[in-house]
Amino acid sequence: MSEGNIVASFVVPVHPHPVLAPDQNPGWKKLREAFDQAAETIRGLDVDLMIIYSTTWPSIIGHQIQSDPNPEWVMVDHDFHDLGSISYSFNIDQDFAHAWDSANKKRGLQSRCVNYKGFPIDVGSVVALTLLNPDNKIPAVIVSSNVYANRSETTVMAKACLDVVKAQGKRAVAITAMSLSNRMFTDFIEPSEDKIHSLKDHEWNQKILEFLSQGRLEDVGQLSRTIQQQIRVQKVVAFKPMWWLSAMNGNRNDLTGDVMAYEAIHGAGGAVIHLDPTPSGAADKEYDEEDVEYFHGERGVLDAVEDATEIDPKVPKEQQENGPELWEPTQTAGSVNTDAAPKPVGAYPHARRVGDMLYLSGVGPRQPGTNSIPGGPIHDENDEPLDYDIRAQTHAVVENVRRVVEEAGGTMDQIVDVTTFLVDMKRDFAGYNEVWAETLGKVGPTRTTLAIDALPTPIAVEMKVIVHLNN
Amino acid sequence: MGKGKIVAGCLAPHPPHLVYAENPPQNEPVAEGGWEQLRWGYDRLRASLQDIEYDAIVVLSPHWQTYIGTHFLGLPHFKGLSVDPVFPNLFRYNYDLNIDVDLAKAIHDEADAAGLGVKMMTNPDFRVDYGTIVTGHMFNPSWDKPLVVISSNRSRQYYSVEVMQDMMIELGKVTRRAIEASGKRVVVIASNSLSHRHFTTESEVPEDMSKEHITSHAMHLWDMRIIDYMVKGETQRILDEMPEFTEQAIAESDGGAFSWLLSTLDVPDYPAILHGYGTIIGTGNAIVEWPCHKYEEAEV
Numbered sequence A: 001m002s003e004g005n006i007v008a009s010f011v012v013p014v015h016p017h018p019v020l021a022p023d024q025n026p027g028w029k030k031l032r033e034a035f036d037q038a039a040e041t042i043r044g045l046d047v048d049l050m051i052i053y054s055t056t057w058p059s060i061i062g063h064q065i066q067s068d069p070n071p072e073w074v075m076v077d078h079d080f081h082d083l084g085s086i087s088y089s090f091n092i093d094q095d096f097a098h099a100w101d102s103a104n105k106k107r108g109l110q111s112r113c114v115n116y117k118g119f120p121i122d123v124g125s126v127v128a129l130t131l132l133n134p135d136n137k138i139p140a141v142i143v144s145s146n147v148y149a150n151r152s153e154t155t156v157m158a159k160a161c162l163d164v165v166k167a168q169g170k171r172a173v174a175i176t177a178m179s180l181s182n183r184m185f186t187d188f189i190e191p192s193e194d195k196i197h198s199l200k201d202h203e204w205n206q207k208i209l210e211f212l213s214q215g216r217l218e219d220v221g222q223l224s225r226t227i228q229q230q231i232r233v234q235k236v237v238a239f240k241p242m243w244w245l246s247a248m249n250g251n252r253n254d255l256t257g258d259v260m261a262y263e264a265i266h267g268a269g270g271a272v273i274h275l276d277p278t279p280s281g282a283a284d285k286e287y288d289e290e291d292v293e294y295f296h297g298e299r300g301v302l303d304a305v306e307d308a309t310e311i312d313p314k315v316p317k318e319q320q321e322n323g324p325e326l327w328e329p330t331q332t333a334g335s336v337n338t339d340a341a342p343k344p345v346g347a348y349p350h351a352r353r354v355g356d357m358l359y360l361s362g363v364g365p366r367q368p369g370t371n372s373i374p375g376g377p378i379h380d381e382n383d384e385p386l387d388y389d390i391r392a393q394t395h396a397v398v399e400n401v402r403r404v405v406e407e408a409g410g411t412m413d414q415i416v417d418v419t420t421f422l423v424d425m426k427r428d429f430a431g432y433n434e435v436w437a438e439t440l441g442k443v444g445p446t447r448t449t450l451a452i453d454a455l456p457t458p459i460a461v462e463m464k465v466i467v468h469l470n471n
Numbered sequence B: 001m002g003k004g005k006i007v008a009g010c011l012a013p014h015p016p017h018l019v020y021a022e023n024p025p026q027n028e029p030v031a032e033g034g035w036e037q038l039r040w041g042y043d044r045l046r047a048s049l050q051d052i053e054y055d056a057i058v059v060l061s062p063h064w065q066t067y068i069g070t071h072f073l074g075l076p077h078f079k080g081l082s083v084d085p086v087f088p089n090l091f092r093y094n095y096d097l098n099i100d101v102d103l104a105k106a107i108h109d110e111a112d113a114a115g116l117g118v119k120m121m122t123n124p125d126f127r128v129d130y131g132t133i134v135t136g137h138m139f140n141p142s143w144d145k146p147l148v149v150i151s152s153n154r155s156r157q158y159y160s161v162e163v164m165q166d167m168m169i170e171l172g173k174v175t176r177r178a179i180e181a182s183g184k185r186v187v188v189i190a191s192n193s194l195s196h197r198h199f200t201t202e203s204e205v206p207e208d209m210s211k212e213h214i215t216s217h218a219m220h221l222w223d224m225r226i227i228d229y230m231v232k233g234e235t236q237r238i239l240d241e242m243p244e245f246t247e248q249a250i251a252e253s254d255g256g257a258f259s260w261l262l263s264t265l266d267v268p269d270y271p272a273i274l275h276g277y278g279t280i281i282g283t284g285n286a287i288v289e290w291p292c293h294k295y296e297e298a299e300v
């Protein structure tokens, strides 16, 4: 199985005109041609999943994920019913939908799958799948836009999706069905009269397109709230699709962007944009928002009383009840300790220095502060096995090693010997080995890898590290 | 042909939970009851109107959302399956309903003449919105009266509550004129909740009534204030306070149905009958009747 990743992203408009009436207006025709070209690009990428975030599917009870393997119906738009009907019969990746739903819950989100005959699939999703996946060869998955969700919830939901993309080794395309400016004319117009609703909307759209053509997706994500105030009718509480798409691309600002078409649909800004993950080289980025991994927000109005226990809200319940007690690191001669590494599970320091040698205690992937486990724990509080991501865990171990080594004033290239413990050699060796090659493998320490029965916390990998601090 | 007449006006909200809890044969999911306060309210509303004769029901539901003008269902018959996109676990209803196309067209034409943007919806594949279907079922489960179904123009989202209300007051006036000119006896219904802040979680058993309550005290106070105005016959005050109510109670009056109803009833100054009040997944819902037939008899 190859490593899963997002091989392309697209922004596409939501109204049915490019499907039903491309010949009535030259702009609608251009959007249609761009859709067709995007479908061609996707075909050439040998993709095995299309992931759609649709702004025209609002939800209230968390996020909803379509999981009917073959939803079929006839869609008629609420406003544009006179343009005609769109019959659909889609191919949904039910396994992926279920795995995403579980991954959402693992990261603290409210989420559910919907699998009901006759479920009204929204216009944005119907248009996107009809035009981008005309022969239905590529399985798809669709997620709703929660009306109450804000940036952290939307970002974490994207990360949960990536957890599954990686775990299942998918080559996936991420698509947001959305308008740029979404103000339509509020009266009926002839197709030939169509244009962007106002000059102000057009100017903001141009700014968004300029950013995206330069691959500056995270910059647009960080402007989401401003864009919402400036050029969006307040149908929902925020302009969320760019948060989701940016998180799906690792919050990067150096993608390769291509604006394939930009035209008006009854006054709204419709664009087909391709974002290729190939680095463009222009990577300047302003980080002014938290890179959140787990959703801590309280949305449980129903169970507010029962939830108000003494448990530290920063530590997910699943992990708090699922491991030994945490200790403050011991402090004796030569001890090296840091708040940047996770708390020990017994009376020992993070590392001990003897001359210019540094010996680290066993390092796992737990995150300092929250105690959460990137890639997820290997079992729940009832010892029921969970699907976890060994690559994410291994990356987190290496990061924790770096924090301790740097606390002692050392650098990664001074690591001389590593002993790795895996709880499931058969399942995890390949993933662990890949991450090793990208990280410590480049530094050159000797290595020994052992299979062991268990570790004290629900993690799959731990490393014992020796460093020679030879300045 | 005699002068047409509005025999009753109703506030009749559409949470799918109510149909779910009733277990009618048309709905696929099965419930163990729930939300009885509101369902008894609907029982009282139906009983109150059972001896009143009428020809058609005119309903405005916030779930047929149009951004370009106000639309009217324009074919005599609609049949299909309605699945609530937010609560598909509760509502998958096989509907089969008739439209009074003549009356719909009459209101459409009157609105057109008054300068409002309007359109008849004549695509046979169109799915009738679940708000109309829930209210239609709870008000008249036998579906033996034709409907006029009016879309909810989203001018509140585009502009403001004030602009929405101006449009809906105008639409109410033309609705009333068209009904009077039609010679028909008609019930007019606004299908909406009052305060509308939902829970964002659902209990394991959706009909578990130990989990049901209003989302917040502020929402309760707003609902009681609006109910008080209705039962005292002070509906002009509701129109005056509509911007604050709609914004602070996140009320479903944002869809315009409530303002349209009060305008269609000519801003009644006689007391309305409160048939029931209850919460559904945190939102406030009142079932209210304006017994126009008693107060407007002199006009006939």
Ligand SMILES: [Fe+2]
Pocket (backbone or CB within 6 Å): B014, B062, B063, B131, B193, B252
């Ligand atoms: Fe509603």
